[in-house]
Amino acid sequence: MAQYDRKTIEELIDGTIDFYKLKEMLSNFKDTDRFDKYISILQERVPWDDPILLPAGLHLYIVLKPDGKRVVKCDCGHEFCEASDNWKLHALIHVRDTEEKMVELYPKLLAPDPEWQVIREYYCPNCASQLEVEAVTPWYPILKDFEPDIDAFYNEWLKRPIPQVK
Amino acid sequence: MTITEKTIQSQKNIGWHGKTLKQMRKEIDEISRETGHYAGLKTLPLKESYPIRYEKIFSKLRGGVVHARETAKRVAASPIVEQEGELCFTLYTPEGDSIVTSTGIIIHVGTMGAAIKYMIKNDYEENPGIEDGDIFCNNDCQIGNVHPCDVHTIVPIFYEGELIGWVGGVTHVIDVGATAPGSMTVGPVSRYDDGYQVACRKIGKNDTLLKDWLIESQRSVRTTKYWLLDERTRVAGCHMIRDLVLDIVKEEGVDTYKQFIREVIEDGRRGFVNQVKTLLIPGKYRQVSFVDVPYKNLDVPPYARVNTIMHAPTELTVHKDGKFQIDFEGVNRWGWHSYNATPVSITSGIWVMMSQTLIPNDRVNDGAYYASQFDLPYGSWLNPDDIRTAHSYAWHFLVSAWSPLWRALSRNYFARGYLEEVNAGNANTSNWLQGGGYNQFNENHAVNSFESAAEGVGASAVRDGINHAAAIWNPEGDMGDMEIWELAEPLLYLGRSIKPNTAGYGKYRGGSGYETLRMVYGAKDWTMFFMGNGYMSSDCGLMGGYPAASGYRFEAHGTNLKERIEKRLPIPTGGDSDPDNPEYDTLMEAKEIIRDKQSITTETIFENYDLYLNYLRGGPGFGDPLERKPKMIEDDLNEGLLLPRYAESVYGAVVSKNEKGKYIVDEKATEKRRKKIRKERLKRGVPVKEWMEQERQKILNKEAAVQVRHMYAGSFALSEKFANEFKQFWNLPTEWHLSEDELGVPTFGAKINHQKKTG
Ligand SMILES: [Zn+2]
Numbered sequence: 072m073a074q075y076d077r078k079t080i081e082e083l084i085d086g087t088i089d090f091y092k093l094k095e096m097l098s099n100f101k102d103t104d105r106f107d108k109y110i111s112i113l114q115e116r117v118p119w120d121d122p123i124l125l126p127a128g129l130h131l132y133i134v135l136k137p138d139g140k141r142v143v144k145c146d147c148g149h150e151f152c153e154a155s156d157n158w159k160l161h162a163l164i165h166v167r168d169t170e171e172k173m174v175e176l177y178p179k180l181l182a183p184d185p186e187w188q189v190i191r192e193y194y195c196p197n198c199a200s201q202l203e204v205e206a207v208t209p210w211y212p213i214l215k216d217f218e219p220d221i222d223a224f225y226n227e228w229l230k231r232p233i234p235q236v237k
Numbered sequence: 238m239t240i241t242e243k244t245i246q247s248q249k250n251i252g253w254h255g256k257t258l259k260q261m262r263k264e265i266d267e268i269s270r271e272t273g274h275y276a277g278l279k280t281l282p283l284k285e286s287y288p289i290r291y292e293k294i295f296s297k298l299r300g301g302v303v304h305a306r307e308t309a310k311r312v313a314a315s316p317i318v319e320q321e322g323e324l325c326f327t328l329y330t331p332e333g334d335s336i337v338t339s340t341g342i343i344i345h346v347g348t349m350g351a352a353i354k355y356m357i358k359n360d361y362e363e364n365p366g367i368e369d370g371d372i373f374c375n376n377d378c379q380i381g382n383v384h385p386c387d388v389h390t391i392v393p394i395f396y397e398g399e400l401i402g403w404v405g406g407v408t409h410v411i412d413v414g415a416t417a418p419g420s421m422t423v424g425p426v427s428r429y430d431d432g433y434q435v436a437c438r439k440i441g442k443n444d445t446l447l448k449d450w451l452i453e454s455q456r457s458v459r460t461t462k463y464w465l466l467d468e469r470t471r472v473a474g475c476h477m478i479r480d481l482v483l484d485i486v487k488e489e490g491v492d493t494y495k496q497f498i499r500e501v502i503e504d505g506r507r508g509f510v511n512q513v514k515t516l517l518i519p520g521k522y523r524q525v526s527f528v529d530v531p532y533k534n535l536d537v538p539p540y541a542r543v544n545t546i547m548h549a550p551t552e553l554t555v556h557k558d559g560k561f562q563i564d565f566e567g568v569n570r571w572g573w574h575s576y577n578a579t580p581v582s583i584t585s586g587i588w589v590m591m592s593q594t595l596i597p598n599d600r601v602n603d604g605a606y607y608a609s610q611f612d613l614p615y616g617s618w619l620n621p622d623d624i625r626t627a628h629s630y631a632w633h634f635l636v637s638a639w640s641p642l643w644r645a646l647s648r649n650y651f652a653r654g655y656l657e658e659v660n661a662g663n664a665n666t667s668n669w670l671q672g673g674g675y676n677q678f679n680e681n682h683a684v685n686s687f688e689s690a691a692e693g694v695g696a697s698a699v700r701d702g703i704n705h706a707a708a709i710w711n712p713e714g715d716m717g718d719m720e721i722w723e724l725a726e727p728l729l730y731l732g733r734s735i736k737p738n739t740a741g742y743g744k745y746r747g748g749s750g751y752e753t754l755r756m757v758y759g760a761k762d763w764t765m766f767f768m769g770n771g772y773m774s775s776d777c778g779l780m781g782g783y784p785a786a787s788g789y790r791f792e793a794h795g796t797n798l799k800e801r802i803e804k805r806l807p808i809p810t811g812g813d814s815d816p817d818n819p820e821y822d823t824l825m826e827a828k829e830i831i832r833d834k835q836s837i838t839t840e841t842i843f844e845n846y847d848l849y850l851n852y853l854r855g856g857p858g859f860g861d862p863l864e865r866k867p868k869m870i871e872d873d874l875n876e877g878l879l880l881p882r883y884a885e886s887v888y889g890a891v892v893s894k895n896e897k898g899k900y901i902v903d904e905k906a907t908e909k910r911r912k913k914i915r916k917e918r919l920k921r922g923v924p925v926k927e928w929m930e931q932e933r934q935k936i937l938n939k940e941a942a943v944q945v946r947h948m949y950a951g952s953f954a955l956s957e958k959f960a961n962e963f964k965q966f967w968n969l970p971t972e973w974h975l976s977e978d979e980l981g982v983p984t985f986g987a988k989i990n991h992q993k994k995t996g
Contacts, residue, residue, distance in 0.1 A: 083656050086699050086745070093699060096657045097597075101515050109654030125518070126652045129698075129744070129780040129860050160929075163922025175886045180816040181738055181786035184772040184834055186942040187529055187546065190784070194922045199915035201781040201861040206774050208527055208546060208948060209941045210932065212966035213925070217648050219520035223557045228514055 073099040080108045106229070117146050122234045124221055130200050131158065133221065137236050141221070147198035157215040159203065163194040168209070251367060251400040252331060253495070258357045258367075258400065262332045275334075275503040275607050283496045284504060294485060294497050298337045299599050301481040302326045306339040309474035315411050315463040316725045317420075318470060320717045321687040323409035326474045328482065329353055331400045334603040336498050342387070342409065342711055343592060343601060347585025349389050349405030350603065351381025356437050365439045369395040372441030372472060374450075376413070377434045378628040379621075383582040384575075385413045385432045385629060386420030386685075390471035394479050396486050401494065404478040406471035411683050412459040413629075417840045418673025418683035421630040423766050424839050426541040426573040431627045433457040444476065459673060459683045505604020510559035512595050513608075516658065517555045517649040524641030525550040528634045528665070529772040529944070530574050536839045540985035541573035544944040546773070547618055548952055549638035550959070553645040563587065563642070564612040567959035569951030570977075570987060571621040575629040578619045582631055583638070584611050586710070590639050593712050594646060594658065616955050616989040623986055630768060636666050636709050637775030640857075643695060644779050651780070656698040661747060661779035661857040663709040664692035667769025667788065668836065670728075670755070670851045672843070677727040677759030684726045684765075686851060691716035693740050693748030693855035696782060701869070702748035702856040704735060704878075716751075716853075727763070728755035728849065732811040736852060737880050742887045743782025743858025744865050749878045750785070750855035752812045754821075756798065757843045764840040765849055767792075771836030782858030783887075788836040789816065791850035795828030798846040813850055815880055821848070862888050863911045867902040874900035889914045933967050943980055950977045954990045 075096070082088040083096075113132070114123050121134035121144065130146045133154045141154040151158035167173050167190040173182035176190070183190065183206065191205040205211075225233045252261045268277035284291040306326050310318055317323045325341035333353030335346045352375040361367055373391040376382055382389070388410050394402045409420060415432030416424040425431045433454070440450040446468070454468075455461040486494045526549050533544040550567040571577045584606070592601045616622040618634065640662040650658040666689050673683035691714050694702035707714040719730045732754040739750035757763060767790045774784040791813055801808050801824075809821035813832075822830055827848075843849065870890045873879040881900065884890040891906035939946065953960040953975060964973060974992055977984045 080654070083699060088699060093657055101655065105654045126654075128648075128651070160925050162925055163919065164925045164928050165918065165921050165923070166928065176742070176783065176883070177738055177786050178815060178817040178880070180789035180832060180834065183774050183784075183787045187772040187944060188527065188774065188787075192918075192922075193925075194918045196919070196922070196924075199918040199922075201863070201918070203781060204778045204783050206527075206777045206784040207525065208548075208945045210936050210945065210949065210967075211525070212963060213929075214523045214525060214550075216523050216644070217520075217652075218522065219518045219649075219652065220557070223519040227557055228519065 073102045074104065075102055077108055077112065080105070081112055084112060119148055122236070124234060125219055127217055128202055130195065130202060135234060135236055139236065145195045145198060145200070147195060147200070149195055149197035157213065159193050159213050162202065163196050165192045165194065166190070167192070251362060251395070251398070253399060258331055258362055259360065262354065262357050265332050265334070269607060275506050275604060276499040278499060278503040281500045281504060283493065283500050291497065291500070294489060295337070295501060297481070297485055298328060302328060302337055302339040302478055305474040305477040306341055308477065309406070309470045312466060312470040312473055313408065314466045316717060316721050317411060317685060317687050318408045318467060320721055321690050321711070321715055322713055323687065323711065324407060324470065326404065326406045326478055328478060329403040329405065330498050331402055333357060333403065334502055336402070336501055336602055338601055340713055342407065344383060344582065344585045344589045344710060345387060345389070345405070345407040346601065347581050347588065348381045348383060348387070349391060349407060351581040352389055352391060352437055353403050353405070355380045361437070367393050367400065368442070369393070370443040371439055372444070372446060373437060374435045374440045375437045377436040378579050378631070379624060380436055381581050382579070383628070384421060384631045385415070385434055386410050388467065388471070390468065390475055392475040392479060394482050396483065396491055401486065401491065402482060402498065404475045404482070406474045408467045408471055410458070410467050411463050411685050412673070414458040415629055417766065418459055418764070419671030420685045421632070421669060421768065422671060423575065423630070423768050423837055424537065425575045425627040425629050426537050427625045427627050431575065431629050446472070459681055502602055502604045502607070505600050505602040506607045507604070508600050509596055509605040509608045513555060513559045513561055516595060516653065516655060517646070518652055519555050519557045522553040522645035522648060523551070524644050526637045526641045526775055526777065527773055528637045528770050528775040530572060530576065531772060531835055531837060532574060535837070538573070540983040543572070543947065543982045545572060546944050546948040547576060547634045548948050549634065549641070551641055551645070553642065555649070559608070561609040562612070565614060565617070565619060566612060567952050567956050568614055568617040568619060569948050570616060570955060571618045571623065571626050573985065575627040576618070576631060576633040577621050577626040577628050578631045578635055579628065580611070580613045580620050582635060583613060583619045586635050586639060587642065589712070590642065590709060594643070594660065614955050622988060625986065630669070632666065632710060633768070636663060637770070639663065639709060640776040644777070647779060651698055659698035659859065661695035661702070661741065661743070661782055661859045662776040663695055664750065664785055664854040664856045665770045665775040666692050666708040666710065667854060668790070668852050669768035670765065670849065671768065672763065672765030672840070674763035675761035679761070686722060686726065688716050688722070688753060688851055689853055690714035692853050693750045693785060695776070695856040696741065696743050696745035696747045696859035698745070698859055701745045702740065704749040705751040705853065706748055727758055727760035729758045730754070731756050731809060734812040735877055736812055736855070737814050737878055738883055739786045739855030740878065741776070741778050741783045741785040741856060741858030742862040743778055744860025744862065745782070746858045746865070746873070747785050747856030750853045752850055752852040754809060754812070755849045755851060757845050757847045757849070760843070760845060763843045765843050766838045766840055767836050769836045769854070771834045776857040778858045780859060781861035783862070785855040785857050788852065788854065789832060789834050790836050790838070791832050792841070793821070793825070793827040793830045793848040794844065796846050796848060797826045801825060809848065814877070863914060867904045867907050871900055871902045936967050936969065937973070939975065943982065946975060947977065947980055947982060950975050950980065953992050954987070957991045960992060
């Protein structure tokens with residue numbers, strides 16, 4: 072089984088990993104301790120102490136609060152909602168639904184036609200990171216795209232208890 | 238005397254232990270379902286007792302099918318097969334379950350299996366009979382195919398009078414005699430326009446193709462020479478693999494071979510479950526994609542002249558026991574166009590995709606199928622309730638319907654730290670340059686450019702997507718050599734270059750697409766058409782990245798290029814790099830220059846010296862573009878991947894040019910501008926719940942283009958669940974409904990309607 076040191080995983084997160092190392096990583100069987108190394112690096116990097124249960128996006132984490140609640144939190148510290156809810160419903164949105172707003176992104180002929188498709192940008196209300204983009208028809212319901220069963224993941228797959236509040 | 242009759246009966250049967258194939262099929266299904274293990278194999282005695290022998294048999298078979306593909310493709314003359322490798326060979330059990338497959342268009346692992354199962358179900362053992370030396374052919378979509386141009390050759394393998402398996406070979410042929418030339422033509426709106434359809438027919442005996450078949454088939458397609466050589470390719474490959482299997486049987490004994498083919502499928506099932514548990518997380522993952530079908534102004538029958546959108550919502554459930562389920566509830570109705578799919582094409586296609594991500598190994602067989610479940614609503618574009626449906630370019634939406642599944646998997650990989658596996662999605666694998674007429678050699682000819690086998694790849698969480706590199710349907714994609722295409726098509730290259738701004742933007746961008754400018758030369762009675770997404774992007778970015786650019790078409794007719802070339806004046810070359818500021822138009826005169834979002838057209842006449850732009854799409858991006866490293870933006874600019882004004886508006890880069898004309902991105906100034914852009918985002922961003930109120934009003938007023946309403950109405954009609962969830966999300970009154978009848982467009986073929994019309 073493959074194993075990588077902490078530095079390699081950090082390089083992976085930072086996108087500075089050497090191409091051949093990356094290629095090897097893709098071709099090899101997976102390293103079983105990846106999740107632990109990954110979480111510990113992410114935990115060290117965020118400016119807050121709530122234990123990370125699972126990363127939920129490029130800047131988003133499902134964390135455990137002292138009262139036992141599971142909350143979706145941005146690395147800037149902004150807390151969106153409980154993990155059972157859809158964080159997108161608590162974000163800021165900018166919808167590109169006119170040609171004028173589309174051509175800021177693409178030459179006119181390369182842009183979707185807003186009669187057919189709009190582009191929705193979701194921002195963190197605190198740090199203004201663009202956390203998700205959707206390309207959907209008008210009227211499309213906002214999907215809850217990520218709904219992990221954290222309990223089953225820890226208890227039955229990782230075979231260990233879920234992290235507790237310290 | 239019943240015993241004697243029974244004995245005579247069983248002697249006639251070709252299955253194992255005197256059974257019929259139908260009996261064998263039934264038994265395998267029952268025992269696999271009851272035990273949860275393929276063929277009821279709770280243990281793998283051969284693999285466990287003789288692991289090296291087991292691996293040796295596997296390697297011989299796998300090596301053999303790959304070798305057969307490589308050798309057989311040299312027989313073909315068609316560049317689609319010979320250059321692009323659009324062929325594949327697969328070995329099956331007597332019941333039609335796949336054991337091992339070659340490289341290539343491996344979607345057909347499933348489709349040829351479906352064809353074999355169809356023959357079994359329809360008692361081919363009795364009539365027309367299945368004998369040693371027989372050759373069968375199928376390309377009927379509703380029996381087991383993606384689109385008619387993928388033609389199957391299927392050969393039974395006998396050992397001492399008993400059927401021990403099947404081998405199937407498939408090639409993508411250039412033409413199947415459809416409404417218009419080319420293998421995946423625009424124009425068919427029903428099965429009867431879709432071309433020559435062969436429904437599991439016996440076409441050969443004693444290893445020889447029957448003369449009536451040879452005559453009829455060649456009189457039914459436009460490109461007879463390619464058709465014939467493609468068929469010889471398939472037959473040659475099948476026979477090589479049959480010989481290989483018989484050699485292995487001779488060496489290992491038939492009982493060992495029989496045990497092996499059972500175990501290898503159960504092994505495949507276990508391997509898949511193991512991969513799911515290694516890389517994914519139990520839970521539910523939802524995503525959606527769309528593609529435009531702009532038929533309102535096309536030259537098709539009146540009932541097909543409808544603008545609509547194909548809709549593919551998916552919910553992936555990863556079960557605690559490792560079972561993998563994809564539910565397509567909410568997909569909309571099939572339509573009068575050639576982009577319909579069949580259940581076997583969508584499920585097999587998903588395995589093609591999985592072989593590039595979740596199960597990236599050579600153990601692709603029906604084992605994975607036994608570990609998964611697909612819910613494919615009846616009456617929809619992926620499971621039509623009507624024999625009349627056309628399928629010639631099923632890929633138009635198949636490739637788009639899978640793109641969101643990358644996002645579902647990638648969210649899992651991302652959460653588990655396997656960032657190297659993250660992929661924002663796959664490109665829409667268009668445009669398809671197709672057409673035909675008399676070519677430069679004065680032959681009746683059709684063309685189907687496979688430059689589309691090299692589209693931009695999606696971005697990962699670690700690096701940019703690869704430029705003009707791959708197509709989801711053929712993991713070994715290749716754009717082909719220009720010199721070869723110029724032999725195959727009366728179309729000279731005036732340019733082949735990366736197309737700027739086609740990659741989805743992001744912290745890591747998607748792979749860029751490219752474009753080739755073709756001038757018609759040496760043709761007669763020539764037509765061509767365009768086939769791709771135009772008004773919509775069929776993918777989407779991931780975690781803050783943007784979708785790839787959508788499509789458009791460029792064509793020019795009645796040009797003065799002949800005179801300009803004679804006078805040695807400059808002519809358009811290279812790409813249509815900035816379609817907002819076109820350059821071609823300044824280098825020629827033409828009766829008609831078209832630049833339009835309508836990227837699907839029917840046959841248009843092209844004279845010599847007319848121009849056609851073939852634009853191949855980019856891949857979607859990953860992460861917020863404001864996090865892209867300035868150095869990477871600089872490279873994009875200097876390599877012609879990005880127009881400078883978008884480096885500023887999308888990436889927030891402050892750009893200048895140095896004395897050598899190279900672009901420089903000022904890091905400090907860029908950081909400042911990005912801070913400003915973040916402030917602008919906070920200013921223009923609206924709390925989602927406020928925005929939802931505005932959008933709700935639009936829905937109450939039914940304010941949306943007819944194609945959007947048509948899409949929803951088609952989904953509501955097929956799924957009460959989708960309709961209810963929609964109404965619930967937008968908090969609509971119970972009496973609100975939207976039906977196809979109220980849209981003022983033809984509703985031919987619409988049957989199922991679950992929507993209650995009360996209220
Ligand atoms: Zn934030």
